[in-house]
Amino acid sequence: MSPILLYAAATLLYAALAFHFWRTRWREPGPASIEPWERWAIVAPLVIHGWLVYQALLAPELRFGFGLALSIMLWLTVLLYWIESLFFRLEGMQPLVLGLAAVCVPLPLVFPGLAVQAPTQSLEFRLHLMLGMSAYSLFTVAALHALLMTLLERRLHGGALSAPFSALPPLLTMESLLFRIIFAGFVLLTLTLATGFLFSEDLFGRPLR
Numbered sequence: 001m002s003p004i005l006l007y008a009a010a011t012l013l014y015a016a017l018a019f020h021f022w023r024t025r026w027r028e029p030g031p032a033s034i035e036p037w038e039r040w041a042i043v044a045p046l047v048i049h050g051w052l053v054y055q056a057l058l059a060p061e062l063r064f065g066f067g068l069a070l071s072i073m074l075w076l077t078v079l080l081y082w083i084e085s086l087f088f089r090l091e092g093m094q095p096l097v098l099g100l101a102a103v104c105v106p107l108p109l110v111f112p113g114l115a116v117q118a119p120t121q122s123l124e125f126r127l128h129l130m131l132g133m134s135a136y137s138l139f140t141v142a143a144l145h146a147l148l149m150t151l152l153e154r155r156l157h158g159g160a161l162s163a164p165f166s167a168l169p170p171l172l173t174m175e176s177l178l179f180r181i182i183f184a185g186f187v188l189l190t191l192t193l194a195t196g197f198l199f200s201e202d203l204f205g206r207p208l209r
């Protein structure tokens with residue numbers, strides 16, 4: 001299938017699901033928890049998006065720019081919130097997360113970035129790059145998650161919550177999720193440093209001393 005069709009499919013599926021969660025969770029009171037079909041519906045664009053990211057990182061000519069960086073960040077965000085939705089009620093977060101993902105999926109097509117020069121075309125560098133981007137993406141997600149928590153806390157002190165904020169998970173749930181995101185980011189950052197040390201000789205022609 002053409003990559004353009006895959007980008008279009010992931011974008012439209014994310015957008016449709018974001019609209020569905022907005023209509024059923026933010027606009028009107030919806031189900032008490034996420035429905036099984038809703039949970040598995042998110043898997044379809046998530047898998048397509050993941051395949052596109054994988055293909056971009058393993059393309060014969062590696063091109064890197066902010067379009068691919070944002071696409072990777074939102075893929076990780078959707079994946080993380082999907083996994084955590086198995087343990088917490090996070091359906092109130094889905095309109096925001098899926099809506100942003102719909103915007104960021106096609107960015108690598110619009111902004112392809114610059115070609116990475118040899119020897120950084122190697123598989124080792126691609127693995128190192130993927131781990132590094134994943135780590136910093138999770139830290140960015142953690143910062144945005146903390147900002148959303150701050151806004152929610154201020155709204156709570158200010159009185160009644162508007163529809164979008166009232167649909168969000170409790171602050172304690174969001175705090176637990178924040179610590180999980182930070183922990184995952186530190187694990188990936190540690191792996192980034194480890195691969196940089198192990199592959200330094202292959203990448204730059206000399207061992208790291």
